[in-house]
Every structure is written in C-alpha cells, then in structure tokens.
Amino acid sequence: MNTRQTKQKYKQIILNHLLAGKSLSTYEAYDLYNITCFLQRISELRDQGITIQDEWVKNNGKRFKRYWIDTPADGNHDATGVQL
Template identity: 90%
Template sequence: MTTTQQTKQKYKQIILNHLLAGKSLSTYEAFDLYNITCFLQRISDLRDQGVVIQDEWVKNNGKRFKRYWIDTPANGNHDASGVQL
C-alpha cells in the first residue's frame, strides 16, 4: 500500500470514528480538527463502501455549507465492523 493509500485509509477511519461517536462534521471542521483537506472525497469513498451518511445544508453567519452525520440506533449501538476500510 502506498503512502497516499495509507493516508486515505487513515482519513476515512478518522472521519468514520468521528461520525460513529454521534457527532456531525463539516468540511471546515474536518480541516480545523484533523487537517483533512480532502473531506468530501473521503465522505464519497465511505458512501461507496456502504456507509449511510446523512447530510443537510446549514447556514451560519451568511455562509452555506453541508453538515454530515450518521444516524445511530436509539439504544446507542453502532457497529462499523461491516465496513471494510
């Protein structure tokens, strides 16, 4: 696996862990928190692998952006073991 592939896998795992923790994430937050500049591509990769990621347009301080999250069951049980990263 090349360094580029390893970095992509690492970023996907960081994003997935964040979303599975019940938190939402935007492009700006992904950069601010994790220095991820390719956030939308990693969201697309995760979706291609079967992860159901919700999104919505949000407006804040006159700026429009999308916020992403994963719906988790009411009991808080969420298992990503079926996701092959």
C-alpha cells in the first residue's frame, strides 16, 4: 500500500473515531488501529480546518494528551466546526 493511501486511511479512521463522540490518545490509536503516526494525522486534520480539542491527562504516573471533537449544542454546525 502506498504511503499516501495509508495517510488518508489513518486520517479517516481517526476522524471517524472522534466524530463518534469518543476521545483518543496516542497509545489508544496504536492499540486500537495500529497507527504509529497519530500526532501527524491530528496535525493534518487540524490543518484542514477541523477543530480538535486536547488536554493533558495523568494516568498511572504518566502524562499524555487526549484528543476529541466537541459537538456544538446549537445545531447550526456539524461536529467538524463547519457551519451548516
């Protein structure tokens, strides 16, 4: 499989996961989907205009970031932040 197809596939997997209302960390992206380039794909999605939230989390003495997409309450925008 060529690299470009893989990047697109991984971005879509990550986006689908986040749009389902679930959060994702680097470890979870690897564990669930075998994605080793998670932070690069997050950066690319953000560069496309998708608003992805993040926060530092501490668990078992380790710090890592968790990422998610907020779903607007007003109903005038979709989950990517694009006005409908």
